[in-house]
Amino acid sequence: AQSVTQLGSHVSVSEGALVLLRCNYSSSVPPYLFWYVQYPNQGLQLLLKYTSAATLVKGINGFEAEFKKSETSFHLTKPSAHMSDAAEYFCALYTGGFKTIFGAGTRLFVKA
């Protein structure tokens, strides 16, 4: 069965520190993977997506993610956190058909 697991419902980092948000997936077919960000009182916005063209994907706001098939992972990173990065982040999986499967989300806190 297809699934997405985000490790850690809450992550807290200091401003300027590395951001690492973890996502693991399960899929029997080659996946399309996405990271979305949700700011308070807003809908989700696309950060980046993996569609098999390149394993290291760069997104908006300095975020990037690396697809590792052997580890079934698609972790999101940013070298230096900014206060404006505080939000909830969702990893999502699309494997065909008409359905996108979302992880439970990770709320990122950034301390001054």
Place this chain on the structure above:
Amino acid sequence: EAQVTQNPRYLITVTGKKLTVTCSQNMNHEYMSWYRQDPGLGLRQIYYSMNVEVTDKGDVPEGYKVSRKEKRNFPLILESPSPNQTSLYFCASSFRNPGQGNNSPLHFGNGTRLTVT
């Protein structure tokens, strides 16, 4: 401006009183979908539509109805709301099946927070 518009943003209602949440997109997208967001559960798909007059169930369709009479509109109908439908609802659209091609990420509305007492 390209956008997905949901109304209302906030809604409080009582058990059993029919309600409709509207969703409209101005991007000529073929695919539209409704999700509910609950703490610890992420987003779960309620219904989706591939095009006008083509709809199908997602993972949690019980208690909901949808229609797609026009390409731009995809209303969510709760015929007899119950307290377990208290949630944050999102409408989303994409050019075609999510994941296919560079034009197919999901575009989300700002959400509708529904409380059923």
